[in-house]
Amino acid sequence: MKKKILTTAVFAVALLAPLLTACADPGTGAQSASSGAPEITANPVSEAEKAAPLRSKLNQQAHDLLPAAIKERGTLVVGNAPFTAPLSFYAEGNKNIVGSDPALAQLLADALGLKLDLQATSWANWPLGVRSGKYDAVISNVTVTEERKELFDFSTYRNDTLGFYARSDSKLGEIKGAADVAGKKIIVGSGTNQEKILLSWDAQNKAKGLAPIEFQYYDDDSASELALQSGRADLTFGPNATGAYKAAVAGKTKLLGLVPGGWPLSAEIAVTSKKGSGLVEATTAAINGLIKDGSYQKVLERWGLSSEAISASRTNPPGLPKS
Structure with missing residues (x-):
């Protein structure tokens, strides 16, 4: 009953919608800038994030795999929808974006030898942003699906x-x-x-x-x-x-x-880049380096997500099937 x-x-509704649409097909998920972070009175990590941001060292092997254009530019432009704690949300005063996804983006940029350019976007707009080249990648709780693999490349970093x-x-x-x-x-x-x-x-x-x-x-x-x-x-x-x-x-x-998240099938969250852009090989290698040196695990520990850790990043693994 x-x-x-x-x-x-x-x-x-505001709390759950961004996560539930994480498994939606590109262009169909709805997320509004008005859907704020959860109303939790204490934030045990945002101050620590400001005082001691997690950083990583250059991974030369991963850097060497970067497309020439990104190497020459020297920046990694990452789209992120900052509306759901602890994944990504605005800290005090709506000035700084904090959370597990922005923290991973910083580690990834460091490992690739690039400066991070983190840009806020909405869930509805990230697919066009990646396909148009506005963002090199999106790190925003995107689940790997077979439909998305037709347009995007994936480097996994968390279990869904x-x-x-x-x-x-x-x-x-x-x-x-x-x-x-x-x-x-x-x-x-x-x-x-x-x-x-x-x-x-x-x-x-x-x-x-x-x-x-x-x-x-x-x-x-x-x-x-x-x-x-x-x-x-x-x-x-x-x-x-x-x-x-x-x-x-x-x-x-x-x-x-x-x-x-895809029960009875498993599902993974991934760094998402344009299909065939050449970035995916570098991001997968960089994430695996972060897993090996332990900095990846520190991000998940800081944001309470250790139970969603993966043992290795994969490039374009099997995704959730088309509906």
Whole structure:
């Protein structure tokens, strides 16, 4: 049985939309500059980011793979949609863009021996920006798909995952599959990929005679958090990046399980460049160098995303299939 719970505010929509559209086809994802960063009172990393920005050393092998035009220019122009913590968002005063994606962009530019030119864009505009040459690459939570591979090249840098989060003192065990959520009260976004996964799992459970999931929907993040903390809900299920950040900042929730964003298939997030531009070989080599020297892992640790780390960057791996 679905339990529909609605409130008047729209905070949750603004929070989740940029991440949910990360898997959308180019040109179809909607993201507005009005969708601000999550309203989290404390930011444990932005000051550290300013005081001690993470930097990396030149990777000569990766630099040598750069297209001649970018070498001569000496800059790496990166597009980024700064609207979702902890991936990318404006720090105090809307002056500086901080987050895991901008931090990775800086490390990548350093490794390539280039100066970073980070430019804010919207989700809807990044495909045209890359194809037109306005940006050398986009680093903005873009998932590899087979459709996108027709127009873009990819160097992977993070797993695309969804997370189950419970109250920090919850007695629930690890969630590995459908049977673990039978009979649970779960907060999920309506019309999202995670709802689709839960509906599939619920159907499996019912077919086996297990208790159904109680779906709960909120349009207000405060109401959602209150439901979880008061015990009216057992779990939330959504993009792991935002769940991990909130858990790190507030300390009121904990991770119980991860699910691939493309379930039942796995999916990866990647640096995105124009198809055939010649940049992808250099970016893949640079990311693998960052993984080897440990600076890549430091970025994910700083932003609470260690659970999404990859062991090696891949060039144009299999992507999510066309719908």
